Amino acid sequence: MFYEKILRPLLFRADPEKIHDRLVTLLASTPVSAFAPERRIFSMGGFEKIGLRFRNPVGLAAGFDKNAAALPAWYHLGFGFCEIGTVTPRPQTGNPKPRIRRIPEEKALVNRMGFPNVGAREVRRRLERFRDKMKRTDFSIGVNIGKNRDTAIEKSGQDYGACVEILGEVADFFVLNLSSPNTPDLRRLQGTEYLEGILGTVQERNRRGEEKPILLKISPDETEERYEEIAEVIRKFGLGGAVATNTTVFCPNEWKIQGGGGMSGAPLRERSGRVARRMRDLLGEDFLVIGVGGVLSGEDARARRNAGADLIELYSGLVYRGPGLVRECLEALS
Numbered sequence: 001m002f003y004e005k006i007l008r009p010l011l012f013r014a015d016p017e018k019i020h021d022r023l024v025t026l027l028a029s030t031p032v033s034a035f036a037p038e039r040r041i042f043s044m045g046g047f048e049k050i051g052l053r054f055r056n057p058v059g060l061a062a063g064f065d066k067n068a069a070a071l072p073a074w075y076h077l078g079f080g081f082c083e084i085g086t087v088t089p090r091p092q093t094g095n096p097k098p099r100i101r102r103i104p105e106e107k108a109l110v111n112r113m114g115f116p117n118v119g120a121r122e123v124r125r126r127l128e129r130f131r132d133k134m135k136r137t138d139f140s141i142g143v144n145i146g147k148n149r150d151t152a153i154e155k156s157g158q159d160y161g162a163c164v165e166i167l168g169e170v171a172d173f174f175v176l177n178l179s180s181p182n183t184p185d186l187r188r189l190q191g192t193e194y195l196e197g198i199l200g201t202v203q204e205r206n207r208r209g210e211e212k213p214i215l216l217k218i219s220p221d222e223t224e225e226r227y228e229e230i231a232e233v234i235r236k237f238g239l240g241g242a243v244a245t246n247t248t249v250f251c252p253n254e255w256k257i258q259g260g261g262g263m264s265g266a267p268l269r270e271r272s273g274r275v276a277r278r279m280r281d282l283l284g285e286d287f288l289v290i291g292v293g294g295v296l297s298g299e300d301a302r303a304r305r306n307a308g309a310d311l312i313e314l315y316s317g318l319v320y321r322g323p324g325l326v327r328e329c330l331e332a333l334s
């Protein structure tokens, strides 16, 4: 309640991206463990699948900590795992600002960030530092990877492959982001003509080093036929599963930012839930399905798990409900 009644109204007076960056910087420089005590529920039994260990099933979604700036904070706030990124091989600044908008009456966000990030090599150094400091085997870190904006679509496989090569020793798993609506043509990569080429390159690079599980992050806006193709390709290339879903482009025009962007939060809940269920049906029980999109309460978390998600991730819910949402979800899932 403190967050929603007191803190959120103050935070929402500021520009969304500025306040987000400030909060992440603050979390990075604060010993969060001092005022966020370790709770028994944070290590609820643990969960293992596709060779990965999670101390609990609630994770931080990609985009919240794009540059691996505040890893210890995510652990101390109670997350069981986190997905950092999207990281591209070379650093880039992303789309022009403003590029995040809040729609408070709908508990939604619209963003068109376009993968601003410090690049794969710097993220690798940060992950190495974290690994040296905090030796945690029950807190898996996934790196969400993408292509640089100026890489031609036909050469995308090289960018995903380069990220896997640079980050292979420090990531516990990878998530290939083929579904952001904010990098031109990126979603075309979910079609089989490109997908098979990219996965061939990625798996070849992955198998040169310590082979890490690879998941696909998929869009909520595809046809039934496309989901079937995606599931087929996940099996064919020996991937670990899917992260369902990214943001949707289906939102009122007046919410968009300069005509573009993807929507997250409460209005995405149903669409994401449907896709998580579909991926579970198509893939069966042996694959990992992470459900993300519109989880804003413990009840949403439970519903997403009942829809077939092994794990869930939070982004917009943290903005609207605050960090107490992690514990609320864990209690609902326990």
Ligand SMILES: Cc1cc2nc3c(=O)[nH]c(=O)nc-3n(C[C@H](O)[C@H](O)[C@H](O)COP(=O)(O)O)c2cc1C
Pocket: 061, 062, 063, 064, 066, 085, 086, 100, 109, 110, 111, 113, 115, 144, 177, 180, 217, 245, 246, 247, 263, 264, 265, 266, 268, 292, 293, 294, 295, 313, 314, 315, 316, 317
């Ligand atoms: C401001 C913002 C930035 C995001 N950046 C990324 C990103 O870099 N990579 C990615 O895969 N997803 C990104 N996402 C999508 C989230 O990871 C998540 O899939 C989506 O927001 C749906 O979850 P939610 O409804 O809980 O927010 C971003 C979302 C927001 C709101």
